[in-house]
Amino acid sequence: MPVFFEKHPIWSLLIAIVVAVVLWLIFAPWPPGLVEVLGRKRVFLNATFGGITLGALYFLVASGFTLIFGLMRNVNLAHGSLYLLGGYIGFEVSEATGSWLIAFPVVFVIVAVLGMLLQHQVFRRMEGEELRQTMVTIGLSVVLADLMLWWWGGQSYTIYSPDWLSGPVTLPIVSTVRESGDIIYLRYPAVRIAILVAAIALGVGMWLLLNRTRLGMLIRAGVDDREMLAASGVRIQYVFLAVFAFGAGLAGIAGIVGGTFQSLSPGEDTRFLLASLVVVIVGGMGSIPGAAIGALVIGLSEQLGLVYAPTYSVVFTFLIMAGVLAFRPQGLLGRTR
């Protein structure tokens, strides 16, 4: 970090100013002039928090995608299908057992095993043929989408969160100040806060795993130079299997999360595939912090765009992506190879 400040003083200053303005917008009561321009603060806060939560969900999906890509150079375009499949299985499990929490390990294991199967039976047979692998994943996503449509039909499902997570919580953030001087604090659904906390914990956990453990060391070495790692005696296929299983399982879990605070229906798979594509393009391929930043940016731009310019919210996402591509093709935190 200090190196970054020294190398880019102007950028650091700009980032600091933006962060300060955003923090002020979130925590300070708004003066009337600002309310006239931007509307009520509650709307802004809701959009911001919605964007952050959506970003958390995108991060869950995209981090597996970017990890798999970074290590195996494999664009898994069936990643969205794994997301949707995880959601449907999570729905069935939570309906059958009545427990929301138990769905998570079950889905993780099932989708991770499916991912291992994919890696072992499909991708390993065509190692190094990136284009062919991509085509195979496209074919797989078509087949999986139709199988899921066959089994679960076209209606949309919602997974119900448990009682202890339903209902709103009050956050220590000022929403509005009434004429009488009463301060009204922001109320926000508890389940979304839980998702946000879980995504942050997961992100930190992944960072620790990647930077502090032996497996993480192997994965980072594999991202940098696969052949060299294999030549130094590491059984790289096991590392591949583990990473693929983890990324797939993560997508499955994200399916439960997405099914809880949005809904599951055919077409959601491509939506989340697109989201993870954009997130990793913006954040940089193969970078977990990049995925986090990209997910946050895309989630915020979608939600704020929906509130302030409903027709053009998609265009914002697209413009961000085009801008990143034009000025930094490798992504915000990506490295040139």
Added chain:
Amino acid sequence: MAVIDNTDRSTAPEKASPGWFESVPTAAWALAAIMLIMPLLANDFILFQVFGWTFILGMIALSLMFLAGYGGMVSLIQMSVAALGGYMVAIFGTSGMTDISIGLPWWVFIPIAIVVATIFGTIVGALAVRTEGIYTIMITLAIASAFFYFTRQNYAIFNGYSGFNLIVPPQLFGVDWRSPMPFYYLTLVCAVLSYLLVVYVSRSPFGLALQGIRDNPRRMAALGYNVTAHRIAAYAFASAIASVGGILLVWQNAQISPGTAGIPAVIDILVIAVIGGIGRPIGPFIGALIYVLLRTFSPDVLTTFGMSGERFKLLIGLGFLALVFWSPDGVLGMWDRWKARRARRADPLTGETET
């Protein structure tokens, strides 16, 4: 990517051959004759639903084949370019949405549609060529889905979710161009022209330079070719073909909506091009014929086997998977290998083929 194989077609028609028509193989003449007299053989349904769709989807897939086969860039934006061309026809021509449609004459809105769609495809290409290989797929896919969501949300220009309907071709020379036989010939002529154009361009200096760039961009750059400009020009050329396909598509459907360029449609174009084979310009049309036949008749076949007729996508997906697994260069590649295997069985001494 597959190697370009033009040897079975004409060889250098400029010199050494007395007449260019002698260099065209007999099979091509036979095919052309069959295509010309097809209205006598087939009924209206086959003409309009099977061959109309084959030529239209084949043209859009042909533009993808040009980029992928000759340029080495698998672009998933072609369907969106085609759909934009179709939208332009609806907006500048006449449609059921009289509030938005301007109602210009056909000789104005057709050039506008082609130009606008080509500009769009070129801009996307300029963005996409900053990346390579699988990145190109990801970026064009992302832009294609952004196009889909944008047309679905925008009501001022694209009329949002419902799109446009009642878009018909102009009544030119007193012919109803949407009745099966005229429409068959219209699409046939467009498809043949774009096919010949692609063949011609692939042998022109530009096409050869493009294939050189596909094989080794660094060497071509060292030889003084502007790699980026060639790639963007390839996108522009492919987009022009795709936009013509899109105009025909909107006339075939008589309506256009965001779903026309939705993700499944975008993927379908790739599936068509890959099934046919992206090595040669005829591949996309073969792929389109297979796809359209499957789409049209698989519900009947599936119901006879006691399955629901809606599982056509599953059939296409499994077929695509099998093909990518065992024959990545498509049906044409399978045909080539079969021919090669027969040739290998020739007697080593006399060189004659055993029968």
